[in-house]
Amino acid sequence: MTRNKISYGNLQAFLNELYPQSLAESWDKVGNHFGQASDSVKKILVALELRPQVIQEAIDLGIDTIVMHHPPIFHGINRFDYADPEVAMYAELIKHDIKVFALHTNLDVAPNGMNDWLAQALDLEDIQAVTPDEVSGNPGLARMGHFSQPLTRTQVLAKIKSAFKVDSLTYMESQEKPAYQSLAVIGGAGGSELEDIKASGVDVFVTGDISHHVGHQALDTGMLVVDASHYIEAIFIEKMTDILEKAKIKKQWAVTIQASKANTNPFQYFN
Numbered sequence: 001m002t003r004n005k006i007s008y009g010n011l012q013a014f015l016n017e018l019y020p021q022s023l024a025e026s027w028d029k030v031g032n033h034f035g036q037a038s039d040s041v042k043k044i045l046v047a048l049e050l051r052p053q054v055i056q057e058a059i060d061l062g063i064d065t066i067v068m069h070h071p072p073i074f075h076g077i078n079r080f081d082y083a084d085p086e087v088a089m090y091a092e093l094i095k096h097d098i099k100v101f102a103l104h105t106n107l108d109v110a111p112n113g114m115n116d117w118l119a120q121a122l123d124l125e126d127i128q129a130v131t132p133d134e135v136s137g138n139p140g141l142a143r144m145g146h147f148s149q150p151l152t153r154t155q156v157l158a159k160i161k162s163a164f165k166v167d168s169l170t171y172m173e174s175q176e177k178p179a180y181q182s183l184a185v186i187g188g189a190g191g192s193e194l195e196d197i198k199a200s201g202v203d204v205f206v207t208g209d210i211s212h213h214v215g216h217q218a219l220d221t222g223m224l225v226v227d228a229s230h231y232i233e234a235i236f237i238e239k240m241t242d243i244l245e246k247a248k249i250k251k252q253w254a255v256t257i258q259a260s261k262a263n264t265n266p267f268q269y270f271n
Contacts, residue, residue: 003253004251004253004254005040005254006251006254007040007041008032008035008036008037008040008041008065008101009037009038011044011067012031012032012037012101014247015101016031018110018243019103019106019107019110019113020106020110023105023109023110024104028104028106029071029102029104030071030102030103030104030105030106031101031102032100033073033102034090034093034094034099035065035098035099035101039064039097040064041064041099042254042256043061043063043065043255044064044065044066044067044244044256044257044258045057045058045065045258045260046067046068046240046244046257046258046259047069047237047260047262047264048070048231048234048237048260048264049068049069049070049072050066050068050070050072050089050093051089051262052085052088052092053262054066054068054262055089055093057260057261058096059096061258063098063258064098064099065098065101066098066101067101067102067240068103069102069104069107069114069233069236070102070104071102072089072102073090077090108141108188109138109140109141110139111139114187114188114236115143115185117235117236117239118143118164118185118187118232119143119145119183119185121163122160122163122183122206123147123148123163124144124145124147124183125145125147125148126146127143127144128143128144128145129142130142130143130144130184130193130196130200131193131196131200141186141190142185142186142190142193142196142197142200143184143185144182144184144185144197144200144202145182145183146183147159147180147181147183150180151179151181152179153177156224156226157171157226160206160226160228164228164229164232164235166228166231166232167269167271168269168271169227170210170226170227171224171225172215172218172219172224172227173219173223174219174222177203177224180203180204180224182202182203183202183204184205184206185205185207186205186206187207187230187233188208188230188233189208189230190207190209191207191209191210191211191214194214194217194218197223198221198222198223202223203224204226205218205224205225205226206226206228207225207228208227208228208232209229209230210225210227231265237260238259241257245257
């Protein structure tokens with residue numbers, strides 16, 4: 001069977017069609033970070049973010065393209081000083097001719113993106129956008145749904161912990177309720193959306209990176225607010241690998257796709 005060679009431009013076009021860059025927040029740095037459209041793509045690594053262990057994994061596997069969730073370059077580079085750990089990573093990418101493409105807040109917002117995946121992982125039913133923009137059609141960040149039956153707080157927390165394979169959870173609630181059934185979720189840092197989530201009337205809000213002061217605000221909402229960590233977004237690796245594998249079969253791409261096995265979670269926990 002004849003396989004079709006693809007260029008980096010072909011890959012970018014495919015991903016941009018699924019997750020338009022127009023959906024990204026204005027401050028975000030989505031899209032191409034390293035490489036040019038005419039470059040060929042033969043081996044793709046799917047990763048959450050750029051870290052030295054991910055780059056080494058790519059080098060060891062002979063990868064020429066990395067598709068990731070977190071954009072590797074957010075701020076300008078004043079000096080290309082290899083003593084700077086971040087600059088050293090960029091130098092390795094250039095040295096080994098590795099292309100990098102990032103899908104961040106555009107993927108968070110889009111259908112079949114980050115927050116749909118997280119809601120599905122929790123087995124929610126009737127998943128829908130919390131704050132859709134009816135004019136633009138932009139569904140917004142948060143997704144909400146409900147469990148098939150009411151759960152106790154212990155059951156909810158156990159379900160979240162299991163679904164996202166996390167070692168521990170931080171939660172905020174002023175008073176425990178007899179039962180919980182509706183839940184909203186935002187991957188990454190969703191504390192700024194607290195009021196919109198409260199207005200939706202859900203029982204539970206799951207996100208990450210809750211600060212001390214936002215934690216106090218969470219107590220005032222009447223919801224069970226759960227900080228499951230930013231790293232729950234590692235679901236990107238499994239889901240994007242599956243999307244690319246299906247595209248490979250459908251479009252007969254002559255590529256190899258590899259899911260990163262590198263753990264890039266910066267936090268360790270003492271229990």
